[in-house]
Each structure stands twice: as C-alpha cells, then as structure tokens.
Amino acid sequence: MTYQLMIRDLPEELRPRERLLREGPASLSDVELLAILLRTGTHRESALQLAQRLLTTVGGLRYLREKSFEELSAIPGIGPAKVAQIQSALELGRRLASLHPEERPRITSPRDVVNRWMPRLRFEQQEHLVVLLLNTKNEILAEEVVFVGTLDSSLAHPREIFRTAIRRSSAALILVHNHPSGDPTPSAEDLQITRRMAQAGEILGIEVLDHIILGDQRYRSLREEGVLPLKGHSL
Secondary structure: OOOOOOHHHOOHHHOHHHHHHHHOHHHOOHHHHHHHHHOOOOOOOOHHHHHHHHHHHHOOHHHHOOOOHHHHHOOOOOOHHHHHHHHHHHHHHHHHHHOOOOOOOEOOOHHHHHHHHHHHHOOOOOOEEEEEEEOOOOEEEEEEEEEEOOOOOOOOOHHHHHHHHHHOOOOEEEEEEEOOOOOOOOOHHHHHHHHHHHHHHHHHOOEEEEEEEEOOOOEEEOOOOOOOOOOOOOO
C-alpha cells in the first residue's frame, strides 16, 4: 500500500493556510492558493497534489478561468462543489479587475464635514467621537466612530485614534464629536483632548487638521478658532 502525504502531515510552517495567515497570500504559489480553495484532496491525493494536477491538466492558471463547469467536473477528483468554489473565486477576481477607481469624497472646509456628520449625530443622546482619515489630497480614506460615551481625556486616548490612522497610511485626520445638549461650545476637556491629539499627530507625522464639535444645527471648528495652528496641511 502506497502512503500518500497529506497536508496535515506537513510541518505547520509549510502548510498553505498557515503560511497565508503568517506571511500573506502573495507569498504562496498558484498551487498553494488553489489548494486552499479546494480545501480537501481525494483518498489518493492531498489538496496540494490535486491542485497541481488540476493546473497541469488545464494548462495553467491562465486557462483555468476559461474552462466550463462541465470541463472542470470531468477532471477526476473535481466534483461540483469544488468547481463552484473555483468559479466563485475566479468571478470575484473578474469583478474586482473591472471596478473603476473609487472616487473618494474630498474635504475642502469644515462645512463639508458638518454636512456629512450633522444628520447622523444631531439627535444622538450620547457623545460620539468620529475620526476622518485623509490622504495628501484631503480625500477621505475612512471614517470611523472610535468612541461612544462621555468624552474625557482619560478615555479618548491618542493610541486608539492613531492606530487606525497608521494602518490606513493617513496623511492627516479630522476629529468630530457631538454635544447631545445641542450647544457646540467646546469644553475644557474638548480643548485638552484636541491639544493632546495634535501633539501626538506631530510626533507621528499625521496632522490633526481640525476638531469639529456638532450641536443642534450649529458647529464649532477648533481650527477656525485658532486652537489648532495651521501647519503643512490645510483645508
């Protein structure tokens, strides 16, 4: 009886799924990525061996996408479920390749931020701290609610704000939060948080462009009020 080496028999550092999680998908070969899609092999082959045979049979990855359901199903070991997994992944790749570049909203003034977030936060009964992450053109990369509750300097820590900014390679950010009272007048805590965030941003090279406080159809921009000095970036 011939013993077939299965993926589970490989050292963990050589298993495709574990390598993908550890090193990222770009580090894997076509065969390894396809083996992850197939999930299992046959009683005679591992998923890696089945993936290798499949690519060899169809002539390589380029030709895999051209094969019909019937053609793939005719290959021993490739049943309807495996064909569905393969064709779903290929279709996602096609759709991704056909997407047009995303048009990101651009922030040109505090009013742009107010128009985006006033309708969402105006009637909230708790304070929400929002961060808008921007690229060098002041286009929005992401918007996240990072805190809900009573905002004070012990809870609104720069670490939480800038962790996301660094991960998204942001050039700058804008802070927004609401006052459920409807009065957007900045409190002493608001000013302290703003200065603390600006200092952290200066160290990290991610400028805090503004901190906008929303009330009931009113707002205050701490950039316009001079709390945040204008530096390299601007609105």
